[in-house]
Amino acid sequence: MDFNLVNIKPCDNTFFGDGNQFNFDISNLIKSKNTPYPSVFFGAIFTAILTHNDKFRKAFFQNGRYDHESILKIGQIYLFNEESKSVYIKAPMDLFANSKSEISFGKFKNNAGNLNSLSYEYILEIPAGMDYKRIENMYINIKNIHDSYSKKQGIRVELKDENQLFVKNHKIGIGINKNTKKTEEGKLYQIEQTEFIDNNWSYIVEYKINKDYLKNSIYKEIEVKNLDKGYLKLGGENKPCKFKTIYNDKIERFNSKKTGNLNSGIYKILFTSETYFPKGIDSFFKKNNIRILGVSNDKPIYIGGYDMQGKGTIRKMYKGYSAGTVILVEFNNNSNTKDIYELLKNDSVKGFNNCVILKEDF
Structure with a gap:
């Protein structure tokens, strides 16, 4: 498999926006997605790569071309249960x-x-x-996709409801007038936050550093290492998450059946x-x-x-x-x-x- 796998586990609840503009006239609740858009993981992983590769970070910002999309590729995002070793997608x-x-x-x-x-x-x-x-x-167990799902054997399909994986928390905020710096009447709102239901759950993300592009660019003299382990920040509130490189044979088999x-x-x-x-x-x-x-x-x-x-x-x-x-x-x-x-x-x-x-x- 071309992609590397990184396991990402939030240390706290997170906020993942859904792309819709918040409007006080419609609702006072800002909702959070269970899993952020892939671009959120892209930003978090690329930032972690910059953090753990000093020479590359310096060259990237001096370059000024912002060629990050040519350097990093993100593949599939999975939900992972560390106790059962099961992997899920929507x-x-x-x-x-x-x-x-x-x-x-x-x-x-x-x-x-x-x-x-x-x-x-x-x-x-x-x-x-x-x-x-x-x-x-x-969410469906990925082992079912090429087997019971493709064969239409409903009795063998393993599904999990979002409530078996996630819990939602809420915190209160209030709108501030930019000019007067005072609170505005009627601008009380709630921010929904997402958290895994227990410590067994985390994300697995496929990522790949484009070594061929690096060799034929201004970075050709710089070694850019894959991620090992550490912390990164994720979501709208930049919450800390632990990450570590892993191998998963279930994901390997899932991808091998795509060809x-x-x-x-x-x-x-x-x-x-x-x-x-x-x-x-x-x-x-x-x-x-x-x-x-x-x-x-x-x-x-x-x-x-x-x-x-x-x-x-x-x-x-x-x-x-x-x-x-x-x-x-x-x-x-x-x-x-x-x-x-x-x-x-x-x-x-x-x-x-x-x-x-x-x-x-x-």
């Missing part, structure tokens, strides 16, 4: 559960006769029978991280001769950030798709899964657009 959005916690699969059905401007050719149907509802805020050739036919693309396309999803897939047949997703997310080179200016906000989104597609020509993964990754940066491609059998 669960696919074509899974349903009933009141007895029985898992079933939604089925994409041809809807060509009822198309409108907002529709795709296939829609996801709720399983027949009991009171099934699409799962929300759940292979794709014959012409219908497949599911499962987004395993937040995903966005600067020119739109339809434009991206059409450009690469892939036809979208259907989508199962949640409400849109909004992905922005800050531009280091622009002195902290806010970047353009993009409309995106949550991890767990399922896209039904048709490949018309033989392709290689590696090529598709690379196309998706190249259309974004900083750890977005990770996915798994699985054959869909009707």
Whole structure:
């Protein structure tokens, strides 16, 4: 596997914004995500690399080109239970559960006769029978993805609700007038904070330092070492986290099963991280001769950030798709899964657009 793995464990509760601008007229609660956007881990890991490589840090800031996106690549982000050694990602959005916690699969059905401007050719149907509802805020064991999930064996799928992994805390804040420096009436608010439910849980992040780029740049005389162990800061409040390099055979097996050739036919693309396309999803897939047949997703997310080179200016906000989104597609020509993964990754940066491609059998 090309990527290194770093285990990151927050020392305290954290705040991870969701990209939406806070408005007192709508709510007085600022919500925190369970897992931050991949770009947050990108910033934290790159800062840790700078901190632990003195010569590189000096050269990077003297360089002034801010070529950090060429130097560091972020892959998949996982949730890790140190006691069971199990690894999880966001669960696919074509899974349903009933009141007895029985898992079933939604089925994409041809809807060509009822198309409108907002529709795709296939829609996801709720399983027949009991009171099934699409799962929300759940996580799936990665060992299930290429096995019980791809084979539609619901009884073998292991899911965990977010409440089994995270707890939410709240702290009170109050708005201050920038001119008078006094508190403003009606500007009392709550900040939601995220914390793992116990000390067994942590994040695992795939990262890679682009050694080839470094060798052919102004850094060619500088050795840039991978991370070992130490502390980094994460999230909107820069909370300290312990980190250490690890190896995980489950992640190794998960990634090894991604490779292979794709014959012409219908497949599911499962987004395993937040995903966005600067020119739109339809434009991206059409450009690469892939036809979208259907989508199962949640409400849109909004992905922005800050531009280091622009002195902290806010970047353009993009409309995106949550991890767990399922896209039904048709490949018309033989392709290689590696090529598709690379196309998706190249259309974004900083750890977005990770996915798994699985054959869909009707």
